[in-house]
Amino acid sequence: MAYDFLMRRSYKAYGAFVLLFAALRGAEGGIIMKFKRWICIMVCACPLFLTTACGEPAATASFEAEPSASAQYQNGFEEYERPSVEDLGKFIQTPSARDYAHMWWQDGFNKGERAMLFQTGYYGMKVNILKASLTNLGVINEVITESAAMTQEPERIKTMPAVSMSYSLEQEGEEFPFSYVQPVDGVGSRIMESGRYMQSMDIMSLRFRGMADAVSGRVEIKAQPRYFSLHFSVHTSEKMPQTGMSFKLNMAEEYSIMERSGDGRVIILRSAEGDGLAALLPEREDVSARLEGTSMIFECAPMEMELNEFNGFGIIFLPLSGQSLAQAEAERAGMFALDIEAEQLAPREGREHEVTLDSERGLYVIDISGMSSGRTTDFAVEKRRNDYDRLCFTIKNNSGQTVKAALLFSKEKGEFGVEGMAGMLRDVQTGEPIGVQVQTSKNWHKYGSDIAQNDVKRYLEGIWYHGYTLLEVPAGEEVSYELTIAYSQWGETYSASHAQLCLAGWGGNLQKWETSALGSSGENMCYDAEMAHATGAFINDALPFATLGGIDGSGMKYNWSNGASGGNFLIYYNQSGSRVGLKSVRTWFKKQGPNLTEVIYTGVTDDGAIQVEYKVNLGRSNDFAKNTHTFSYTFLKDVSFSRLAYYSIGSDDYNTGLWRELAVGNLEGLCDFTIGDTLYNGIITPEYPQSGQYIGGGDMQRIEIEGEGLWVAMSKAEVLTERYGTPSNRMLNLLEFSGSINGREYSKPALNLRYTHQYDGYNQVNVYSLSAELGPSEDVGNKIEAGSRVTGVVQYINLPNFKDWYYGGNQTLESLPEEMFDSWKLAHFIAQGEHFEASASVGRIIQNYPLIVETAAGGEAAYISIKGGLGYVPVTFTGLNSYSGYSLMKKTEDGYELVDQSVHGSDYWQTWFDSEKGAYELTFNVLHSGEPEQIYEYKLIKD
Template sequence: MNRLFSDYTYMWWKDGFNKGDKQMLFQTGSYGCSLMSSDGVINRLGAIFEPPGADALMQADDSRVLALPECSSEFCIFSDGRYQPAEGLDYIDQDALAVSRILESGLNVQRMDVMYYRFRDSVLKGRLELAAFPRHLAISLWLYVPDEQAVEQTGQSVSVRFSLKLDGCSILSRSGRTAVISAHGQQYFFITSASLSVEKGRVIFEAPVLLKPGTFNGFSILYAPSAQSAQALEAQREVQISAADQYTGRELDVAYDERGYFTVDVSGLTPPGQEQFNQEEARRRYEQVKLSLRNNWAKELLLPVCFIKEKENFPISGLCPFIRDEEGEPNGIAVQLSKNWHKLNSNQEAGYFYAPLNHPKRFWEGPWLHAYALFPLAALSEKRYLYNCTFAQWGGAFAASHAQLCLAGWGGNYQQWESSAIGSFGESFCYDPETAHGRAFIDDIRPLLVYKLNSPEKPRYNWTGCNGGGNFLIYEKEGARVPLKRVRSCFKKQGPNLCEVVYTAVTADESIQLELCAFLPRTDDCSRAMHSFKYTFLKDTSFTRLALYQLGADGYNDNQYRTMSIGNDCGPISFELNGQTFEGEFELPLSERDEYALTGSRMQRIPVPGRGLFVGFFKAEPQKTNFCKEGPVANRFINLLDYRAVINGVLCEKPAVNLRVTHDYGVPCIAAELTVGEEAGSVIKAGSAISGTVEYINFPVQKEYYYGPSKVLRAVPENEFNTFRLAHRVSLAGKYRCRTLLGTLTRSYPITVEVSREQSANIIIEGGFSYVPIVFTGLTSYRGYALEQLTPQGWKRIDQSVYGNDFWQCAYDAERDRYEIIFNVEHCGEPASEYQYRLVKLD
């Protein structure tokens, strides 16, 4: 066991970002908290007993947090001989509506801040930061002063008072930095270097803050929900940690952060610049740090450690950190991947991205990497691990990663943004689950291993042109979009073989419950993602517009494609719209309005007969519509892998298609939608459920624009590129089929197999284009397994390693206390090809 089932963290907006009461909720397996972003007040805090598992919480309502004891926080500074409470909040940017920023988000920590607190007649700006770890909460108070002249006015230090109103509170005991408070029938454990007192139902924390011109400074308070958690927080400070670069032997700096975790500085281990990836040795290289942890406490610990890169340039767009044991076996310890490459410009000509060097919104700007791991340490023990970080390849193919990307240094609304990538050559798919930044759920999308602007003169292994975006559910009533609330993200796997991130939400009218998943596999041909969706109808739901999935989005579709196709397993279909017939590869049916092509406000619900369904856009023409848009430089395509719907009691085996005209940035284009067929009518009854999986692939426009190593893609005839033929070929091979001879198939896409009681599996896969991910679950250990393939010469062990043990991934299922191992195997692209594999337990 490497963590308890309750060692998780979640953070979400109760009613959606900037909607309803603007309340952010935090919930872990041991406590919860809520914060009102409108005034920056913590209004609930307390322990959670009998917590749900992480998966169950994704589907739960808000009741556990909303039932916690109420409190009220106050942020004061000592000025003019008395304490002045903050009078309100100023916007971070005057052209946006944000007073909060999501800084880090993932399985191991959720961190946000609120700023700027405004104090009467003062140049000081206040900042509150909450960092929720599974077993403790860090509350930090910060002050900003702009320059030396302001310090002359305020003095070198200012006393800060932070208080929590907890009705009936009293001090039960004190020991060193720890105080135990009784309130609301609970015990609150606070650990801090600040002074602590109780007065008139308030717990008061007070400390002097040394002002540093041009930046923030402050102090922290740790809250623990139990005596055991509080004792562990104090004991972990005494853990002995050493870290050294495996290649040079250089000792790395290790420090303890007062917010309750250690940091290991892994800066300087990798050269800067994209040009290095032109060399195969650089593509294969990964960082390796030898880590030694010694627990001198007589009880076990779960030690938070953050591996940091800061204040330097490094290939950040697709790096993937992970942990292995000292023998190099991936061991399933989850590493949260939070990062930021955004940095404001000190040149006033930068316009929107300009900020003076000492501006407070630069706090937390990039570039930085924060990779968090929780290490289990038995009592009075020492453990050794390897920290690894790959930037390009893992086992000869390009590694996948899915990270939370902080937007400090960029601007806007500063909310949850996620960036997935294959290799560190730019993003592959981006996600804005709240659509808080105004465009789409699926945002920036970029092809892999093609020349920028499709010009062979441009550098290789670098950022490519964008052909975003896309959406999951679009639900409108009487022409008005119904937004989502309770949007939660769960980072189940963050690479390097397979990324898996789950999203749950409910529509604002609580009619439809959503469960979505984004998968990104390791590969070497095209950027591709599998997107699954499940919609459960909680009420009878009437709609005027309903899209289950969008290729292209209403607010993100500034792309130009000359042709497109809708097809099935036999190839492109023929269909009719308003008396016009479309067949084969046809020109886009554009118009001057945002509407359904040729039908206005009425959805077309185009039926696709036969087996299979794909939609592709071709003849991409690059253009520049905004400061970061240089694309599209890829043809885009979705392939329906599976689908099941029971609508109003009737089984439906395939969705219909809509064609929606968009004018994002003034560019006329089509967004293709999957929707329900005509037989569903305009009301879907409670109890109905719709689920499916699509694969989204970005194809090179021409064969010569692809410079990657994929033998499978290079074997495709040149005349199939930039036509429906490549899409049709991949649609057939991409719907691979798996049958099990030993073990149980629990998911078809990606292939997921529960091993037998003997810890083995034997499967046959038909089809597959390029690398196919395989997940084996139910393993009792992270080590001692091998994947073998049946060949004409008999069973042969698959070994894609470069330096040893470096081609598979391990994940840990804390709720089952079982491990998962993930491989990627290369298939030839022929739909009828067969491959037999077995997972064996080694002696």
């Protein structure tokens, strides 16, 4: 482990600090750190007990949580008190409840003002895309947690003090002011990265009055929890004279108090109340700043413009809550007071990695290129599935104050398993995950030869991984951790991941796109939360796990499978027949893997009538990608509708599968149902019409399925086009439902079955398909009253068409008879297996799907019993005061035995620190047979 490395060597890189993002494609203003080796005593043996600048929570994770006790700390902001975690003889990372960033479209993509809102634990801002300008900016003094920010009214951000911006170029004494934004392919902005620690976007192309069309401007905005950066750059395809650049930030009139450090590298505008903004200049002699009235002006001296590259400069902005100039200077100095060194542990032990300070964006970049290189079909070789990137790094803080070090682990060279990577930080001595998130943002798209090589939209195309984290380092001390990235497997089975995927190089509207996967051999499900990419679907690409693709299973193992895509959460058409969309859609990448993902979305309908909350989970496993979706709707107003669904598998305008059998059932098997005057014995043989409509040709059928459970299966797929191959089969599985509607309680939704029809212009073919919707029962009518509430948990699972197409290695699945595949029988088997009963004799069950157990204090934290369950069942234990020393035990005939799924030691569970509760969560995946009556007993103990 990394322990051995620390016994033999320490590391030191001469650098600087916390500045955001060196070299999306190469570091502008970066400083390459050189490395020196020297023998040392084990770094982590030194106890690090200094109090940090910020403390932590004791709140609950629910969106209705009341804030916990808070206190004032030296950074000038109110913070949660630091939680009481186990003393392990070294400094323990407990991320602050304020250390997060959100970014969302105010009115939805391409609607309303075209305004993007940002909110972190410390500040908020609004950006107008059409003007390439911040329009509102303000500090947030009180504690607003990441979960609370998900449902906060956007008025808080929209009404912050007004600001404005302008840009200019200068050549040979002539000024060329910014004129307008000319969108690239009709899109004026791109989302580049999105997650807890970094929200970034850019706006282009900026045009300048009097300047040739060959010159294109770009503004990049990167928001970290404590500060943000603005980077202004210019791209030219023609040689031009030396060019100076400048931009101005105009503050509101109350920000009239001007301050400037002696060296001019920090300037401040503040109000009489103390709130304000500090600008921190980069380590570049050609960049300067000055104050004029209530404006900050930033200038870059004339430079030679490299052809077909972006040339520019960036500034870091630090919102202030009464902090003095001296404190702002100290914060900047702290950014440059860190020494960082990193060395590879695997796959090639001993290789040192470069560290780069990006003083224009606010972080240290650790280059992890040249590590694991396996991708897709490479994982057909069994031993490669557990190839991890493992990097041991140490951060030394040479300042007299606690510093939060913002890190970017950057992998931008060569091929690697970008499709499903999951990063985490581990204890260098024990290998245990420490619960600190590593945000994953990535890309794998590249334009074809039809796009000119010097086209500005090629910026950020290609294969890359950006892993962000934020680590606290006490004054005068050092901390060491291991970065581990799993690709195909985590321990004995396939890892789960969910991350934002940059679309530079793909095209479309270039907005936020998310992908989740088991392993790293393709996607299993994609999400378009803003529905910004013209499919009309929240759930987009959906593919089966470990299933041969191509025509009739002719594809290769560990390559992309064939999809059967499309789906939605809320579908709402008003009385006039118009679809009502969502606005203020926010995304919380709460857990990104490798054992269980959890991503939460909130929003409200455009008419302000329905508040929505969605949660998506994917668990580590080797049978199916069991996409578990939770929906919750609160009706804020009376809602009259012509069509309404809580959830659908398949969508009207994105639905890529043609099946010859549609089956409906419960846990007992097939169920009879009636549509119009026709009785079906659980199975419909579709007769596809030439248009989209409900089966039977009328309105919503609102079919009631009696008994326990509800599932819908689509099987016997046919090839539509060679490009699509043979679509996978798929199923919808209802796990839980509760509705309080118009004063009446409901335990199951009604079912609607629909034909969909779309024209595929790319392949010039009509696409006929099926969808299934869960919606209001018949007696609800077409009106849901204010105060009503609906919640449910479903699974969307793509299935292998035939037994010999499946290669995931699950013994239960492999033992099933061939005739169960390509029929409703496989879906019925899964529905039975996925329904389980859980109880706790020590601890408390607080959620069934996925299973969450609240632990008890003491050495025996939980005793649980699970009846049923299929495949690797995720189990999360909450309320723990440490990430270290816990073991999960399983009861056998010989007593309790350790659940050990390791391949390379401590590589089979997941840890997450809950900043709002001040406690840890551990997630395991336990293997069950699918037999509904089989009982499994487990206990979580402290060693």
